[in-house]
Amino acid sequence: MNQTETKPSWFCSRLNVGQKIVVGFLVVALFSLAAILFALIHIQQQVNISGDLVHRDFKALNLVRDLRTNLLAQERLEQQFLILKDAELLVLLKQRNQEFDTLWSSLLKLELDEVTALKQPATALLAERDNAIALLTAQKTxxxxxxxxxxxxxxxxxxxxxxxxxxxxxxxxxxISLLDLNQLSIRAYRTTLVLLILGLAIGGVVAFRVVRSINHSIQRLALAARQASEGRFDFSLGSFGRDEFGHLASEFLTMGKKLLDLQKRLLDANPLTHLPGNLAIEHELERRIVSLEPFAHIYIDIDNFKAFNDRYGYQMGSEVIARVGKLAKEVVEELGNQEDLVGHIGGDDYLLLSTPEKSERLAKEIIARFDKMTDIYTQEDLDNSYYDGVDRFGDERRYPLMSISIAVICSENLEYPTHQDISQECAKMKEHLKNLPGSNYLIDRRRR
Known part of the structure; x- marks a missing residue:
């Protein structure tokens, strides 16, 4: 493996340890200031929202409640006066009218759209109310x-x-305002926290590197980095700077590449079955081809899965995908070899890499266990052994219950096995198997 020399950054090559400490503290101060400013801005926004709630919305609700109470009180006093004809009741009624006028005036000052639409009915009500007072005053009950x-x-x-x-x-x-206020508070809290943590983290990194500036500590960290990367390399990355941190940077670069490769492998795993994906499958297949190690390429495909997914829904379909992956893994663990690979190509396609002598038994056992997965169907479909559905062309069809097809190709039958040739041959075998009823497996025993 050839390694090119990495050009050191200005920070590493031009600054000494003391200057790096100053830069670290400045970074912490900058992020802290940014966090404080961000928090103050959001606090002001929260104050504005709270002010609108208190001085407009809540006040409007209180005024509306008081107006309703006042109107009800007016009605009771009017009815009591009609019966009792007590002059004190008329005085109380006029007081309630004055209170109503004050409340209505306060509500108008809020300049709400809904209140503007109520002006005309209110004007008519006030006019007729004064006429009613005149009739009561004249004792025309x-x-x-x-x-x-x-x-x-x-x-x-x-x-x-x-x-x-x-x-x-x-x-x-x-x-809505309370919800916005809550979301604004959460966003302000999270962003402020991130800014503070980021500033402290960057400052902490600088402090950490300074503390570890002693040569002996650097050598120990370099050794730990090499061990963490699971490999020892006899090449030099060159100088990254003028101080002792250059050596440490080169070791972490090596570790970073190893971790990146590991990350790619983890990301390649299927999220539903957690089985290795295409990258891991290709890597292992290529390794076996190059090493001339005899292997069996076992391709697994679920028949009529789309029709099942359309009938029972994607959630049930996902459960079947996961269960088949688990089933294949359990069979390989019980009957296969320790170094066998169980991978998930995608969708309803799986791949096993085992040895030729194990392939047939694995295929038979996977089919046997799959055919016992009857709990995924309704009793009606299970009794009928089919269900009606619509194909991709929009035509109604009768689909049998799902089955499984397994195509097996052994490398010992191929003079020059390649990934492409094996994949093409598996595709042909799969098409043949899909035309057969029920679950089937086929081992290509031809030598070529």
Missing amino acids: RKAGAFFSERLAPLRTTFYEGLDEISKNRQELID
Whole structure:
């Protein structure tokens, strides 16, 4: 393996240990200041939202509640006066009217859209209310009673409905504002925390590198890095700087490449079955081909899986995919070799790499266990051994229950085995197997 020399960064090559410490503290200070400014900005936004809630929305709800209470009190006093004709009741009624005017004026000052729409009904209500007071003052109770029911009551009903609409809208806006306030608080908290942690982390890295500036500590860390990367290399990365950190940087670069390779392997694993994916399969297959190690390439495919997925839903389909992967892994662990590979190509396709003498028994056992997975069907479909569905062309078809097809190719039958040749031959064998009823396996014993 050839290694090119990496050009050192300005920070590593131009700054001494003391300067790096200063830079580290400046970074911490910068991120801390950014976190404080960000927090202050969001606090101001929260204050603005809270101010709107207190001085507008909550106030509007309180005024609407007081207006409803006032109107109800007016109605009770009017009815009592019609019966008792007590002058003190009329005085109380006029006081309630004055309180209503004050409340309505306060609500108008909030300049809410819903209140603007209620101005016309309110004006009519106030005018008719004054006429009603005039009738009561003149002791025309009979005429006043008719006036209340025919003129004043409908106006009050309209006004009540308007108040209900205002209350409903304000409550919805309050709920939205409270939700925004909560989300804003969460976002501010998380971002501030990230900025602080990031600043402390960067400063901590600088401090860590300075503390480890002693040559003996650097050598020990270099050895740990080599061990962590699971390999020893006899090449030099060259100088990364003028101080002792250059050697440490080169060792971490080596470890980073190893970790990157490991990460790729982990990302390649199928998230549903957690089995190795295409990269791992290709790597292992190529290794066996190059080493001339006899192997059996066992390709597994679920027949009629799409029809099953369409009928039972993707969640049940995903469960079948996971169970088949687990089934194949268990069979290989029980009957295969310790170094055998169980991989998931994708979808309903799997691949096993074993030895030729194990291949047939593995195929038979996988088919036997798969055919026993009857709990994935409804009893009706199980009794019928089929179900109706629609194919990719939109035509109705009758599909049998799922089966499994296994194509086996042994490397010892191929003079010059290649990944491409094996894949093409497996595709042909798979098409042949899919035309057969039930679950089947086929071992290509031809020599070529």
